[in-house]
Amino acid sequence: MTTAPAAAPLPAGPSPEEAGGSAAAPTPPKGRAVARRRPQAGGGLAVLPLIVFVAVVFGLPAFAIVTGAFKTAPGAPGGVHWTTANLTASVQGAYRTALWGSVKLSALTAALGVVLGLPLAHAVVTSRFRALREAVLAASGVLANFGGVPLAFAFVATLGNSGELTKALDLTQHGWSLYSFTGLTVVYLYFLVPLMVLTITPALEGLRVQWREAAQNSGATTRQYWLHVALPILAPSLLGGFVLLFGSAFAAYATAAAIVGSSVPLITLQIANALSGNVLAGQGNVALALSLDMVVIAGVVMALYIPLQRRSARWLR
């Protein structure tokens, strides 16, 4: 798949089982327990390779993006100097439309991915047929990583203007177009729903049968159980899944490029155009500014996510 990893660090939703509170004695708050630990002498050296790796593959590109976004293009009149013009340009006109388009598409597909992936994962977890369960999980693993031009071609062949399904069901007459925002949403869901299944399955497996039975015993209907017990317990994992799906959709490029080209404004397509000089030459630094915009948007999503996650998981502290 050509989707880049989420720009922001992914939250690891704690499993409900872990939080079940089965300790025989009161447990100290986790944060305090961590704070009490003394760093050992060799500990710093052990993480050195990781620090170097992060610095090279994440730190250097990030540094290049930040500095490049604030510099004029090489060969510009007056030479290379510091400027905010790239950033200003990146949030105006077509670029602003593309930013907004990417946010809308990512938020919508992430939300739909959560809504569709949760019941599917639940069906998988509660299935009595082990082989079916294994098959669905294996397929999810493959499909979650299936993207780019092969995925685009598969959809063009089935749901494009001359696709098999389009012709068989006469979808064009019903207003269907693969080469639209709606079409791209369907294509994105093809890999986002399996991704959600993979993400939420461990959390669903952590839901204890006794919680359902205790809820029933307290007079709760199935709907009440989901509303008052299961979903609140799953909330941190669902939020984490949403952020993961948002990041995955937000960073997707090749699938969109192969299907909609420039007909649906997306920020990743605009970055590609700016880098390749398809529309205007010398827009490399605007592309870096657009990348910086993406980092900022990912940061904003995380800034919204963290307090929500803390609130939904206050019982874990």
Place this chain on the structure above:
Amino acid sequence: MTATEAEAPAPTGRTGGATVEFRGLRRAFGTTVALDGLDLTAHPGELLALLGPSGCGKTTALRVLAGFEQPDAGDVLVDGRDITAVSAHRRGTGMVFQSYSLFPHLTALENTAFGLRMRGTGRAERQRRAAELLDLVGLSHLADRFPHQMSGGQQQRVALARALALRPRVLLLDEPLSALDAKVRLSLREEIRRLQLDLGITTLFVTHDQEEALSMADRVAVLRSGRVEQVAEPGELYARPATAFVAEFVGTMSRVPAERTSSTGTVDVLGMRLPVSGELPAAGELDALVRPEAVALTADPHGPATVVAAAFLGATTRLTVRLPEGTEVKADLPTETAAALPIGSRAALALPERPVLVDHRRVP
């Protein structure tokens, strides 16, 4: 039912609970039969312990009553009303589970008030009632704690409060103490019994711990292979077990070879002729079952028994003696008396002249 059911009168003065009846309950999981025609009645306000080894069907019976399992055949009646087809959330039973089953995202107060919330009780009323219940189980000071901030015993107390919130007429306890350490188990055992007596609620208590069952219950039902082996008050069960299985499951028993005699309903055991309690097997070699406290040992250098082990139990000491043919018999003696019988010493052995339970001889 293969067993004798001691139809004890319902405990007086505790009529707040309902009558619970299992009638011919059958439940199989694949080829494993969990309940095989279970017939059992719990009287209003009594604490009935379901005791038996793992896989005997005691938890399945409780889950059928709670509505979590559907029987393949048979009925469950509460106060004469057939509730077999009633869904779990409408049964009106309160249940405490073996593993801590508190909702982890709710505080102790919110957990306790959960059922009232589902029923649509107003916030103020449910908080008042939940606070009352937490006070009842002695945890009002932990109302704002989440489950992971409480010990196992505290969590089970909250689970008990939650189970009582909807004022059920039947309380189901599924090995609620088995995950707790010994000291907490003892105190919670007493607390559950006190609450049950105060509220007069019919309680079915599943356990595999005979001491727990005998110390807490008004009556104990011993289950084996999905059927009731015997139902009786604890004293009756211990003193007059109906079958060898009950005798050996409840308390300690020694098997001593017994011989048939010419007179009907008697056997010779250790040179003594004793009447047989219950049925005498028609054929085959026999063992007599004797409790350690029923065996009298006296120091005798010419006696047939040799002391081979001693276990200090506090006021008493359990001695194990070996008879010439290799049979080992346990005897409980006051610790001072046992001091006169060190390991390796010889002793004479006697049994009281009262009916003894016999069984087919078991080859060691």
